[in-house]
Amino acid sequence: MPRPQCARCQRPQRHCLCPLIPSLPSKTSVLILQHSSESRHALNTARLAVLGLLNAELRIGEQFDKDLPMDDGVESYLLFPGEDALSLEELVERPEPRRLIVPDGTWRKARKVLHLNPRLASLPRVALPEGLVSRYRLRKAPMPGALSTIEAIVVALNSLEGGIRFEALLKPFEALIDAQIEAMGSDVFQRNHLPLKG
Template sequence: MSSDRQHCPRCTRPKSHCVCAFIPHMDSRTRILILQHSSEVKHALNTARLAALGLSNATLLVGEVFEQLPAVLAQTQYQACLLFPGDTALPLIAYAEQACAQPLLLIVPDGTWRKAHKILHKNPLLATLPRVALPDGLRSRYRLRKAPMDGAVSTLEAIVHALNQLEAPHNFDALLAPFEKLIDDQITAMGEEVFSRNYSK
C-alpha cells in the first residue's frame, strides 16, 4: 500500500498531509458537545473533528439519533443551550456573564443545513433547550467555497467564535491552525493560477 493511501488514525488525513502537528491542546470552561451527522465523517475538512481534538472539554458524537442526550443534559453543573440560528435564538453574548456563574454546555449540530435540521427533528429534546446564535455578518475563512447564506461558517469557526465571546479575554483562534493548513494544502494542490482565477475575487 502506498503512503498516499495511509491515513493518520487521529486526524484521519492522509499521512502525507497529517495536520496533527497544527492541532493545539486547549482547555475551556465551556463544555462543547458536537452532534455530527454521520454523512459528515468523511468530509475532506471535517472541522468538527478538529474542534474535538483541539479542546479538552469537547465531545464529538456521530449519528442522527443521539440516545445519550438525556444523560448528558442531566449533568447539573452545566447549563445547556443549542447553538443554532432561528427566530427564537438569543445572541450568545447575552449568556457570557451568566456563564461566569454556571458554565455552559454548548450543543453544536454539525452538517449541512438540511442535515442539521434533521438532527433537530430526530432529537426532540433539543427543542426544549434555549437556542443561541452568533452575531450577524461573520465570514468564513474557507476560501474555496461560497457560503450558502450570509454568516455561514464552518463548525470549527462557529465554536471558536462562541468561545471567544463566552470566555473573553481568553482567545481560541489557535484552534483554527489545522483548518488553515488544510485550506492552504488544497490551494497548493490546485495551483495558485487556478485559485486566483476561480476563488480570489
C-alpha cells in the first residue's frame, strides 16, 4: 500500500516540507524548464523552488521553444554557463523587468534540452560565480562549483535583488536531504557519499 503523500510538496505525509516552505516575492521572475525524467525524482529541488517563490513557474518536458514567453516585454536570460555568459553583477546593470530561465536536470539532460530548443539556446546566458560549494550531500557534483537547481536560484536572486532573504528557500531543501540521509542510514551515507579522507 502506498504511503500517504502531501499533495503540495509531494513528500510522504510524515516528511511533509510545507511548514518550512517560504512564500517569497521577487522582482525577477523565474521559469524552470524541467526535463521530464527529473520530475519523478525524489530529490526534486525545482518543485521546492517554485513552491517557495511567488514569481516562479515550472514547466516539464523536453520541447519548450513554441511556448517560451519571448514577446511580453520582459528580458529573458538563461541561467546556464557559456563562453559569453554575463556575470550576475553585469545582469544587475541591465534594465528590469527580467526573467531567469533555468534548465533543470542532470548536466547531460540540460544540454539535451538546449540542443532540442534553439530559441532557448540562443538567449543571453548568465553564469554563477566560480568557487561555490553545494550543500547537496547526496549527489556528487559533476564539476567544481556545480549547484542544485534551488541553490543556483538562491545565489542568483540574492545577487540580483540584494541581501540574503532567498536563503529561506534552502530550509526545506536541507530538511529534504536530512530526511533522505536518515532513511538510508548513516552507515550507507558515510560509505557512499562522504569523501574519502586522504
